[in-house]
Amino acid sequence: FKQINLSAKMIRTCLFLTFLLGVCLSIKCNTGVVKDGEGAKVKGDCTNVFSSCSRSTFSGVTTYSCGGCSGLISDCEDCSSDYCNGGASVLPAMAVIISSIVLCMF
Numbered sequence: 001f002k003q004i005n006l007s008a009k010m011i012r013t014c015l016f017l018t019f020l021l022g023v024c025l026s027i028k029c030n031t032g033v034v035k036d037g038e039g040a041k042v043k044g045d046c047t048n049v050f051s052s053c054s055r056s057t058f059s060g061v062t063t064y065s066c067g068g069c070s071g072l073i074s075d076c077e078d079c080s081s082d083y084c085n086g087g088a089s090v091l092p093a094m095a096v097i098i099s100s101i102v103l104c105m106f
Helices: 008-025 091-105
Strands: 028-035 038-045 053-058 061-066 076-079
Touching: 028 053
Parallel strands: none
Antiparallel strands: 028 038, 028 061, 053 061, 053 076
C-alpha cells in the first residue's frame, strides 16, 4: 500500500468542489410572476429537491417556478431541462466533476 497524506488544504478543496458539484447538477428554472407583460421573471438555481420547472397560467397571470405541476391548475406545463426552453449545458458540470476527480487524486 502507498500511504496517502492529505493536507488540510486538499481536504478543503475537495469539499468545496463537492459543494460546487451539487450546485452544477441542480436544475435551473425561471421564477417569477408576469401579468399582461408586466412583472419579473428571473433565472436561478433550484435546490436538489426539485427535478423540474413549471409554468402555469391562471386569469392572465403566468407563474414561473421550481417544481412540477400540482394538478390544481389545468393550464400548467412542466419540463425537466434548464430554464424550460432546452439547451441545458452539461459542460460546466463536467468541468467541475473532472477537476474534482483530478484534484482529489493528487
